[in-house]
Amino acid sequence: MAARRTLCLGLVLLAAVGVLQSQAQAPVPVQPDFQQDKFLGRWFTAGLASNSSWFREKKAVMSMCLSDVAPMAEGGFNITTTFLRKNQCETRSLLLQPAGSPGSYSYISPHWGSTYSTWVVETDYQEFALLYSEGTKGPGQDFRMATLYSRSQTPKDELKQKFSTFCQAQGFPEDAMVFLPRNDKCLKEQD
Numbered sequence: 204m205a206a207r208r209t210l211c212l213g214l215v216l217l218a219a220v221g222v223l224q225s226q227a228q229a230p231v232p233v234q235p236d237f238q239q240d241k242f243l244g245r246w247f248t249a250g251l252a253s254n255s256s257w258f259r260e261k262k263a264v265m266s267m268c269l270s271d272v273a274p275m276a277e278g279g280f281n282i283t284t285t286f287l288r289k290n291q292c293e294t295r296s297l298l299l300q301p302a303g304s305p306g307s308y309s310y311i312s313p314h315w316g317s318t319y320s321t322w323v324v325e326t327d328y329q330e331f332a333l334l335y336s337e338g339t340k341g342p343g344q345d346f347r348m349a350t351l352y353s354r355s356q357t358p359k360d361e362l363k364q365k366f367s368t369f370c371q372a373q374g375f376p377e378d379a380m381v382f383l384p385r386n387d388k389c390l391k392e393q394d
């Protein structure tokens with residue numbers, strides 16, 4: 204379950220994750236001229252793809268998460284996410300540290316000692332963002348994930364298509380991708 208929570212954040216701790224494999228891919232770009240202030244505020248996690256075998260098992264039971272992105276004084280983000288777990292709404296925060304170029308961040312898992320890189324591949328700030336994450340150090344090293352952030356709980360078909368195309372280009376198999384259903388219990392009043 205810890206794993207599902209972090210999926211919502213677009214980063215997985217690989218807590219209970221067994222074997223993960225990945226393959227060298229072309230480098231994934233970062234949004235040019237990324238403007239952090241325009242990225243702040245509310246996003247819904249509308250789509251996910253991950254190369255972990257575990258994700259394939261869990262994806263059927265996952266639902267949309269709500270993330271509030273707030274700035275940190277020293278740069279980076281404090282991302283507070285609300286998600287459904289065991290029929291209860293839970294909230295967790297995760298701190299992303301700036302990592303080099305604007306739009307790139309790193310996250311250190313306090314529980315597992317793994318380091319993850321995450322970056323904004325593309326965004327128009329108003330409607331969508333594509334994020335990419337990968338483990339760079341520690342147990343999660345083989346982990347790769349793509350996340351679709353949407354400002355709306357009902358992303359347009361073009362946006363879903365864009366995410367599918369991105370996932371394919373990054374070598375995620377079809378069954379390693381999911382569009383998350385709305386989660387009315389936690390998100391009803393939020394749209």
Ligand SMILES: *[C@@H]1O[C@H](CO)[C@@H](O)[C@H](O)[C@H]1NC(C)=O
Pocket residue numbers: 273281282283296298
């Ligand atoms: C992150 O945001 C949450 C929710 O607003 C807040 O409770 C928490 O203290 C913040 N953490 C840091 C380190 O700023």
Ligand SMILES: CC(=O)N[C@H]1CO[C@H](CO)[C@@H](O)[C@@H]1O
Pocket residue numbers: 222223224225226254255256373374375
């Ligand atoms: C566990 C798993 O399915 N790993 C796959 C990750 O993606 C590469 C291709 O990018 C596959 O070869 C692996 O089998």
